[in-house]
Amino acid sequence: MADIAVRPMAAGDANLVLAIYQAGLDTGNASFETVAPNWATFDANKLAEHRFVAVDGDSNVVGWVAVTPTSARAVYAGVVEHSVYVDPAAQGRGVARLLLDELIASTETAGIWTIQSGVFPENAASLTLHQRAGFRVIGTRERVGRHHGRWRDVVLLERRSPTIT
Ligand SMILES: CC(C)(COP(=O)(O)OP(=O)(O)OC[C@H]1O[C@@H](n2cnc3c(N)ncnc32)[C@H](O)[C@@H]1OP(=O)(O)O)[C@@H](O)C(=O)NCCC(=O)NCCS
Structure with a gap:
């Protein structure tokens, strides 16, 4: 990984x-969404302070991570939902x-205590990734939504920060 660096995401990315994002959606196992949003929508929905890109040795963006708030209620102010997507050529x-x-x-530095995500059970790479990174499986929602006309289950995962007590 010597040639990969992570930096904040910029509008130029x-x-x-x-x-x-679209390449991940095209796998059919990343999200219920099928079409990536435009930048204005992405920019409006993702928290500006917690968006990052991975760049290779030639400064090409090869992956990104971002979060959305999960609720407007004050009690859940420290709970976000994230998305992570990597260029197929860099996976x-x-x-x-x-x-x-x-x-x-x-x-964690910003005081956010829980990161959560929903992952299709078929997405083995994502399930392994998240469990290695300290996420736990909460459980599986059964046939919770339709994707290309087919009911899909979703595995809920969360990482509760051990440092925010
Ligand atoms: C899921 C995804 C983000 C993983 O990205 P990646 O850069 O290839 O993942 P990493 O190389 O960091 O691998 C992390 C862990 O997952 C494991 N892993 C990677 N691909 C795997 C696969 N196909 N099957 C099982 N485990 C896999 C790795 O071995 C590694 O575990 P380790 O540390 O024990 O070796 C990538 O496959 C992707 O972008 N998929 C399309 C979009 C998507 O599904 N996003 C997630 C939505 S929930």
């Missing part, structure tokens, strides 16, 4: 971030793990 080299570790550090 938009095209590559959205292309990597299997620890890029997502670097991104998640950066996100964990950044959110």
Whole structure:
């Protein structure tokens, strides 16, 4: 991983971030969404302080991570939901793990105590990634939504910060 670095996401990363997003959606196992949003929508929905990209030795964006708030209620102010996507050509080299570790550090520093995510059971890479990064499986929601006309289960995962007490 010597050639991969993680830095804050910038507006200039938009095209590559959205292309990597779409490549993940096209696998059919990343999200119920099928079409990546435009940058204005992405930018409006993701918290600005906790967005990162991974770049290779040529400064090309090869992955990203970002979070959305889960609730407007004050009690859940420290609970966010994240997305992590890596360029298919850069997968299997620890890029997502670097991104998640950066996100964990950044959110903990900001006082965010829980990061959660929903993952399709078929997404073995994502399930392994998250469990290695300290997420636990809460359980599986059964046939909770339709994706391309087919009911899908979703595994709920969370990481509760051990440092925010
Ligand atoms: C899921 C995804 C982000 C993983 O990215 P990645 O950079 O390839 O992951 P990493 O290389 O950091 O691997 C992290 C861990 O997962 C494991 N892993 C990676 N791919 C795997 C696979 N296909 N099957 C099982 N485990 C896998 C790795 O071995 C590693 O575990 P280790 O530390 O014990 O070796 C990537 O596959 C992706 O972008 N998929 C499409 C979008 C998506 O599904 N995003 C997640 C939505 S919930």
